[in-house]
Each structure stands twice: as C-alpha cells, then as structure tokens.
Amino acid sequence: xxxxxxxxxxxxxxxxxxxxxxxxxxxxxxxxxxxxxxxxxxxxxxxxxxxxxxxxxxxxxxxxxxxxxxxxxxxxxxxxxxxxxxxxxxxxxxxxxxxxxxxxxxxxxxxxxxxxxxxxxxxxxxxxxxxxxxxxxxxxxxxxxxxxxxxxxxxxxxxxxxxxxxxxxxxxxxxxxxxxxxxxxxxxxxxxxxxxxxxxxxxxxxxxxxxxxxxxxxxxxxxxxxxxxxxxxxxxxxxxxxxxxxxxxxxxxxxxx
Amino acid sequence: xxxxxxxxxxxxxxxxxxxxxxxxxxxxxxxxxxxxxxxxxxxxxxxxxxxxxxxxxxxxxxxxxxxxxxxxxxxxxxxxxxxxxxxxxxxxxxxxxxxxxxxxxxxxxxxxxxxxxxxxxxxxxxxxxxxxxxxxxxxxxxxxxxxxxxxxxxxxxxxxxxxxxxxxxxxxxxxxxxxxxxxxxxxxxxxxxxxxxxxxxxxxxxxxxxxxxxxxxxxxxxxxxxxxxxxxxxxxxxxxxxxxxxxxxxxxxxxxxxxxxxxxxxxxxxxxxxxxxxxxxxxxxxxxxxxxxxxxxxxxxxxxxxxxxxxxxxxxxxxxxxxxx
Numbered sequence: 001x002x003x004x005x006x007x008x009x010x011x012x013x014x015x016x017x018x019x020x021x022x023x024x025x026x027x028x029x030x031x032x033x034x035x036x037x038x039x040x041x042x043x044x045x046x047x048x049x050x051x052x053x054x055x056x057x058x059x060x061x062x063x064x065x066x067x068x069x070x071x072x073x074x075x076x077x078x079x080x081x082x083x084x085x086x087x088x089x090x091x092x093x094x095x096x097x098x099x100x101x102x103x104x105x106x107x108x109x110x111x112x113x114x115x116x117x118x119x120x121x122x123x124x125x126x127x128x129x130x131x132x133x134x135x136x137x138x139x140x141x142x143x144x145x146x147x148x149x150x151x152x153x154x155x156x157x158x159x160x161x162x163x164x165x166x167x168x169x170x171x172x173x174x175x176x177x178x179x180x181x182x183x184x185x186x187x188x189x190x191x192x193x194x195x196x197x198x199x200x201x202x203x204x205x206x207x208x209x210x211x212x213x214x215x216x217x218x219x220x221x222x223x224x225x226x227x228x229x230x231x232x233x234x235x236x237x238x239x240x241x242x243x244x245x246x247x248x249x250x251x252x253x254x255x256x257x
Numbered sequence: 258x259x260x261x262x263x264x265x266x267x268x269x270x271x272x273x274x275x276x277x278x279x280x281x282x283x284x285x286x287x288x289x290x291x292x293x294x295x296x297x298x299x300x301x302x303x304x305x306x307x308x309x310x311x312x313x314x315x316x317x318x319x320x321x322x323x324x325x326x327x328x329x330x331x332x333x334x335x336x337x338x339x340x341x342x343x344x345x346x347x348x349x350x351x352x353x354x355x356x357x358x359x360x361x362x363x364x365x366x367x368x369x370x371x372x373x374x375x376x377x378x379x380x381x382x383x384x385x386x387x388x389x390x391x392x393x394x395x396x397x398x399x400x401x402x403x404x405x406x407x408x409x410x411x412x413x414x415x416x417x418x419x420x421x422x423x424x425x426x427x428x429x430x431x432x433x434x435x436x437x438x439x440x441x442x443x444x445x446x447x448x449x450x451x452x453x454x455x456x457x458x459x460x461x462x463x464x465x466x467x468x469x470x471x472x473x474x475x476x477x478x479x480x481x482x483x484x485x486x487x488x489x490x491x492x493x494x495x496x497x498x499x500x501x502x503x504x505x506x507x508x509x510x511x512x513x514x515x516x517x518x519x520x521x522x523x524x525x526x527x528x529x530x531x532x533x534x535x536x537x538x539x540x541x542x543x544x545x546x547x548x549x550x551x552x553x554x555x556x557x558x559x560x561x562x563x564x565x566x567x568x569x570x571x572x573x574x575x576x577x578x579x580x581x582x
Contacts, residue, residue: 021312022534023442054442055489058532072499213359 002179002201004037004148005094005126007065011036012196012226014067014181015219016206023058025215030062033219038064039096039204041071042082042089056089067128069096074103076116083120095120096128096150096183106156110137114144121145130183133167135174142178149175150183150204153195157207159187162194172199189218189225196229197237258573261286261425265414266295267396267554268536268547269431270403271562274331277410279566284423285407286415288435292400296433296526297554299448301474301484302396303461304328305341306556307362307388316535317553320560325392327559332402336394339460342366342375343386346510352465353384363388377456377512393461395476396555427569430546433529434491441549443491443527447500448484451508453518456481464507471507480521483508487552496523528552538565540572 002009015035020026030038040059059066068086073079076099083095099116101109108131117127121144129141133151141149151171154160162168163185172180182195183204192203205222212218258281262269265287273283292298306321329336343363345353357363363386372379374387404414430436434443458475474482486500501523508515530551531537538561539546547565550557 021314022530022532024533027532053489053491058442211355 002181004128004179009036009065009202011223012202012230013219013223014039014202014204015209016204017041017059018206019210020215023055026210027058027062028216029209029219030064032216033209033223036064037067038062039067039069039206040090041069042086065094066090066092067094067096068092069130070098072100073098074100074109076112076119079112079116080119083116083125084123087125093124094126094128096130098130108132108152110134113137114140117141117146118144128181133164133171135171138171138175138178142175148179148181150181152184153182153191154185156184158185159208160185161187161191165194165198168195168200169198189221192222193225193229193232196226197232199233202226258282258427258570259423259425260284260427260429260569261423262429262431263287264295264431264433264435265289265292265404265416266297266431266433267300267400267403267558268297268433268550268562269429270400270407271558272429272431272547272565273407273412274403274410275562275566276569277407277412279570281566281569282411283407284413284415284425286418286423288418288432290417292397292404295400296446296528297396297400299446299484299524299526300396300554301448301461301472301482302394302399302555303341303472303474304336304392304394304556305388305461307360307391308341308343308463309553309556310361311356311359313553314533314535317557321553321556322390324556324559325390328394328399328555329392331406332399335399335402336392337460338392341388341391341393341461341463342371342378343388343463343465344371344378344382344384344511345465347383349466350384353386356465357386360386360388362390375458375460375462377458377514378462381512391461393474394555399555426543426573428544429565429569430544431548433548433550434527436529436546436548438529438546438548440531441529442489442531444530444551445488445490445492445525445527446485446552447488447496447504447523447525448482448486449496449501449504449520449524450476450522451481451483451515451518452479452521453481453514454479455514455517456512462511464511466507469503469507471504473508473511481508481515481518485552491527493525493527496525536561538568540568545569545572 011034013033013035014037016039070079070082079099099109099112101107120127127146128148130150138149153162179201181202209215209219260281260283262285265285304325306318310318366385366387368383371385461474463472483504531549534551536549
C-alpha cells in the first residue's frame, strides 16, 4: 500500500472533487471509493482563492485527507502563492503541484514544475508533482525534494488511458522505491487496472468518475479494477511471448526442432 | 389569510402568484430597491429541462417541464418555443455524444439541418443536437410581467426593506443566500450581455466544452446573454478575467462575428443550493422556507411554488382544526 511522505495509506485511489453533479453525489462517491485522499483545487473551484466557503466545509466533513492542488496555475510564482494559500486554508503541508505550460493541452511545464518543487520543498511542503512520464524530469523532481511522483498517462480529462505504456513501465522500473501515482488521463477502470498491473502505487481520478453517467457506480468499478490490478502485480503475471506454449506437457511425443 | 414573502426573485414572486390564486392576501418584501437586485435578474431564462438532465436528477426534468406551460399561460408572448440547439467545437465532438447519452428528447441535426434552423451557423458545425420541446424567456421581462400581474391581483410590494412588519399569518422566506440557512451553499455564476447586429439566433445555443459549458441566449435588440460560470464560492464580486475570457471564447467560437460585439453588461450572482442541488420547501410553525433553486429558478419555481402554496393552506387548516376543537 502506498506510503506518501511517511504516511501509510490503505487505498490506492485518490479522488478529485471537481465537476460532480452535486456535493451529495461527490460525498456518495467518496464513501463508495474508500479513498483516503481527496484533491481540491483552489483556483478552479473558488474564485477568490482564499474563501473558505460551504463547499470546503462539506469536504472537511468527509473526514479524509485533503491534498490541495495548484490546478490552473501557469507560472512558478502563481503555483507557489497558491500552495501557500492552500497550506493556510487546509492546514496541511501536502500540495499537489501543477504548473501548466499550455492552457489548452494542459500539458505540465516541467521546467517550471521542477523550480516550483524546489522552492516549495525548501519551504517545508510535501510536494506531489503532476508531471509527464519523462524519467529525467522525474530525477530532477526527486533532486528538488519530491518523494512522490505523479506522471500522467494521457492529457488531463482525455480519458484515453495509457497512451505510452512502455514509458510507464520504464518509469516504474527506473524508480523502484519511489511511490508513483498515475495522475490524469484515465478514462475507464481497465486503464486503472492496467497501470496498477505495471506496479504503480495508486491512481488519481476525477473527470472519469465525476462526469460518468453514474459517478457512484463508476467509482466502485474503478476501485475494484485498482484492487485487481494491484493484486495481479503482486502475483507476478506472465510476460508475453511470441510463440505458443502448450499448457499441457506433451510427454512421450517426439519433438523435432 | 395573510402571507408575508421575503424575496422578490423568481421564487418569491412565483409563490406570491400561487398563493394569490388560492385566495391569500400577499405582501412581498425585498431588501434591494427593485427587481434587478436578485440573482434571478441575471438568469439565462432557459426552460431547458431535457438539457439540464445531462447533469441534474430526473426530478429536474419531470418537475421542470411543467414550467414551460406555467410561464406561457402567465403572460402571452413571454415564452419563445423554439427549442435549444447544442453544439461542440470539432475537437470536442465526443462531448456531444456524451451529452446525447445523458439526455433524451433530442434529434440529431447535420450541418444543413442546423443551418435551416439557425442560418447564421451555416457551415460552422457538422453536427448538433436539437431539443425541440424546450423554450426560453427573458428573465427580466418575466419578472417585470409577474410583478405587474401580482400588483393587479392586489399584492403589495415593499422594497429596500427587510423589516416589513406586516401582521401576517405566515411568513415565507425566499431570499436565497440572504436567508442565512446553514444548509445552503453559494455557487457563484458570472454572465455577460453582448450586443451585435451581425449575428442572429432564434433560440439558445449551448456550446459544449469539457471544462466550461456555455450557453448563448438571444434577446431583443440584438442582445445575447452569455453564461454562466459555476464556481463553488459565495463571492459576489465582479467577474474575473478568466471567466470573462472563457465566456467570450465560447461566443467567439460559436461565431467569429461576436468579436465585434459590444459588451454591454457583466454580472455576478450567487445561486443558493442545497447538498443535492435541488430546492426544498420546509415548514416550521408559521414560517416556511422555499430556497435552494441552484441554477433552476425559472425552471423549478412554478412547481415548488405550487407545492409550497398547498402546504401553507394545509398547515393553516390543521391549525384551524386544532383551535376549533
């Protein structure tokens, strides 16, 4: 089970809180998912950034750990300011760091991300960086003080699932001891099962659940898929091969080869 | 029976109408100095329960569809029965299929069929959804007409006051966020009104986008209402730069001629909503509350006003019964 900055978490599902039909549906989805960590966005969900409104109360009432994020921030300065506001508002030094490079593709600006991660880590934050699957960027983030990495598997909200599975497997192999969370791009439970089979520690979901026809049923499907994928990873699945292998030993027959 | 209603938005006035129809003597008090002080004044005025079903519970459709007849009967000429068109930019076409999957009561249009409904959109979209049964109204006309009608029926209006002391049998709170009900939360909505003679639309057009779905509703004098953001906040301060850009982008991608339109108004209102985003009528002794209309004031007020009026009369009858025994 994942260990984020020394905190053991028993659920491999992290859930975002935006875009649900109502707070009631959000609360039901959280309950169904068993998620222990919820991400909340300061910029996207509240206009003045610092207002602690009823929505935050509702989230606090769910009794889960809050992972505030810097969604919508396009510069290092903006992300750092937002992180500090979040620390004050939620009383946590956890921060999901997003520095967006392009407002349309929502691709992370990995240069700004590394810089912001360094500034925040030095300031005592525990940074969860939303990054690409680039291994070198991952190394720079670790050097900057991150102890968790959160690569995307496809663009935010695209629901495409792992578009580059080999890169994700290489990422896992390269960072065997770093908690890895797939953040962004998952659309279906099978996608989540797939990345958990690769050995990722957790997945972060929002749109795929919130905008499903029935978010509560969808999050249930996801949590089962995540459990299945994780179990499969631990059970060491077979590697694919090019040739058929008979499942029944063929004894006593001559084999010419 | 005398009833004091606080709040002259669409909820308060609909309730006033339903109560007056049942023979009550009604006074409506509002803290602002006129109708324009309410969130209802900034509404889109779409009577679009089939479209709303995309993200709302079935109840919004079943109860909301009745509002089309209610408003039509209230004032001739107020409601335009031209349906709703839903489109998506080419790269977000999957949003259109998703929308169709969540809703009913539509037909698919190709580019030519869309152009025959909305000639100015010719060549701009290859596919669209058409919700034929939907309608729209101008909320400012609707509120003004409703007030005139209520005055004709003898309803008293008291503006710029929340301390109206009327000797009432029942007090009804329809003040939305001002009601200080701890269960209500604010959902900020920002809108703007554009003016251009270079584009004409006959019906509301919804422009789907994964992050911010926007609607553009035509009004008289070449005005177009563009709205509305949905932000979990009770901040009613001026519209933000981000929201302005997103609303304008949507208008511009619907038709580039909007680039030359004038921005004649921007506005921010705070919708009051319960946990499930559905309105509630609650009765506690002589006090009744009808709030939490979220983004469905014009759509759901007729039904809930009627329900609240029935419950007020029932409550009074029970009380009479008790005193007579």
